[in-house]
Amino acid sequence: MDSSAAALLGMGIAAAGFGGAGIGIGYIFGKMIEATARQPAAEAKVGKYMWIGFALVEAIALYGLVIAFIIMGLRG
């Protein structure tokens, strides 16, 4: 296999880390809805932590993107 093709594949695989973040964000919002349904009064307090968690999980997906950039940079 050509090495540039392998680099392209590697970039794709690195970016596929988005899948994990998708699961994580799904969990966060699902649990938020569950928590609000059980205890509607706690919505504001839970919501604060939900957005922090959302941003942290989203950032983890972007670490994969950064690795894809690094591969792209190494490829030249």
Place this chain on the structure above:
Amino acid sequence: MENPLEHFELHPLIPLSLFGIDISINKAVVMMWIASGLVLLFFSVATKRRSLVPRRVQNLAEMAVEFLRGLVVENMGPLGHKFFPFIATLFFFVLFANLLGLIPGAYTVTSQLMVTGFFALVVYGLSLVVGFALHGLHFFTILAPAGTPGWLLPLMVPIEIISQLARPVTLAVRLFANMTAGHIILIVLFSLMMTAPVYIGWMPFGFTVAIYGLELFVAFIQAYIFTILACVYLGDAVKLH
């Protein structure tokens, strides 16, 4: 389609060099000046006609400052008041830099790893300095969380060292990657719209609008996350678990 990363390249506007170190004035430097100027302008407008019952801009500024003060005290205790100016400056500069980058034609300063990396190093370095100044060599107990059984220490200490070293890296990469990725998505969607025929081109254009809204939100939340993590790291150094 042109290279979506081209937007992030920096070219010197005024080439300058000091003792062989490149200190050229480029777009990012100019945007940083504008961002800090806007922060100053915002607060000078907000505090111009102070009244006991705050109105409009003063209300907004007071809300933000009160919110940040609550954040600092919550994480660092009463000692946090000393760090409040630093944390507030960090928050407003990152926020204005993030928001400024969303204006078409402007440059996102925080999409440079150099900038966010330096912020993260300053925050982490400050937390180390504060920790050693307050606790002396006792600060090393941060590597062994309270209540760890003795036989677990050989395992816990390396893990804690790694987690400590990962802090500045993740702090820098989180902000940088969020800003870069958001702008790349906008560029890709926009160039899709420009290349597609009109009867299908409205679709990516609609997405551009939606993603722009998300990016506005991300600009706020990433500035908030950066600040709250800086508070947590400083709070760890102050409180020592």
